[in-house]
Amino acid sequence: MAVFLSTYVNKVDRKGRVSIPAQFRQSLAKTSAPSTVYLWPSLNHQALEGADQDYLDVLSESLESPDLDADERDMIETFIFGKLIPVSSDAEGRIVLPKELAEFAGITEEAAFIGRRKTFQIWEPDALKAHEAALREQVVRKDISLSQIVAKASRGAASRSGEGA
Amino acid sequence: MAVFLSTYVNKVDRKGRVSIPAQFRQSLAKTSAPSTVYLWPSLNHQALEGADQDYLDVLSESLESPDLDADERDMIETFIFGKLIPVSSDAEGRIVLPKELAEFAGITEEAAFIGRRKTFQIWEPDALKAHEAALREQVVRKDISLSQIVAKASRGAASRSGEGA
DNA sequence: TGGGCATTCTTGGGATAGCATGGGACGGCA
DNA sequence: TGCCGTCCCATGCTATCCCAAGAATGCCCA
Structure with missing residues (x-):
């Protein structure tokens, strides 16, 4: 793909x-x-x-x-x-x-x-800019970080395949 | 087909x-x-x-x-x-x-x-428009996204074929 | 390290074929 | 014999294909 x-x-x-x-x-x-x-x-x-x-x-x-x-x-x-x-x-x-x-x-x-x-x-390029600006604003407000997301996702995967089900 | x-x-x-x-x-x-x-x-x-x-x-x-x-x-x-x-x-x-x-x-x-x-x-084209409008309203209300559905379906498939049963 | 060359990518316009749509004619059924 | 359905032909439009050239990038050589 x-x-x-x-x-x-x-x-x-x-x-x-x-x-x-x-x-x-x-x-x-x-x-x-x-x-x-x-x-x-x-x-x-x-x-x-x-x-x-x-x-x-x-x-x-x-x-x-x-x-x-x-x-x-x-x-x-x-x-x-x-x-x-x-x-x-x-x-x-x-x-x-x-x-x-x-x-x-x-x-x-x-x-x-x-x-x-x-x-x-x-x-449409301008619409994209506006959208990106809005998203970035959320990132700042929610204090999102990449490493945090990766950690969260991998923890979820572990519980689904291992302990869970 | x-x-x-x-x-x-x-x-x-x-x-x-x-x-x-x-x-x-x-x-x-x-x-x-x-x-x-x-x-x-x-x-x-x-x-x-x-x-x-x-x-x-x-x-x-x-x-x-x-x-x-x-x-x-x-x-x-x-x-x-x-x-x-x-x-x-x-x-x-x-x-x-x-x-x-x-x-x-x-x-x-x-x-x-x-x-x-x-x-x-x-x-009939107008009837279709009305129908689509109603459906779209549901999409917004339920906050449905495509990737979400794909994830849901594939997770279901995995649990049926792999871990589950 | 800088300049020149070649390739690739993007963008433009013209010609052609296919599609959607309309009307008319023929044949069958009632 | 009249009406209805099917087939055939004609046309304007739209989309697709083909050809062409400018611009940008990357590479090679000096």
């Missing part, structure tokens, strides 16, 4: 095309469908989410899980798969941002690609 | 014809009966459900399962198979929406096709 990192800002031309950052393309090259990315509107932000075929397969599989209640499944099927748009890149590595998605995210002239490991997001 | 994604809004002409979205047709092309889709009224919404031959076969088979109680089986047989209408597409990839189905869903001038992986739905 592709891994997406860093942030890149590219231009959107009159036809709604954007270059996928070269680094992302290199990641995509290793997946089962290198020239196809899947885009959908984020559930939680005014931004777009993107992923490769392999990630979608995992997601699709997790929908079969009996742990999900009917509401959640319906929601995902409507909001993710119903909104999901497979976009194939041209020979130059560009994709066309579907109109409704570009509008949803408020993207007109530039698009910011943010790597989020298994997925990435596409933001 | 065909996979249906994205949402497409197409016009219904005076004769009641609608183009099946090209993407859906491409999916259908791989199935055992490419030019036939099956339509029936949704159990839960004022909308239509659609699927290909292969999906119906699977559904039919699952009715044989002893895990299903008589009520459920009766319900499916009455409301799905009893209402099912096979519709064949013309050379241009259009289908004629059966009158009673169009009326049931309130479809007159436009029809919104929404992909739901193995099946799809056909809505």
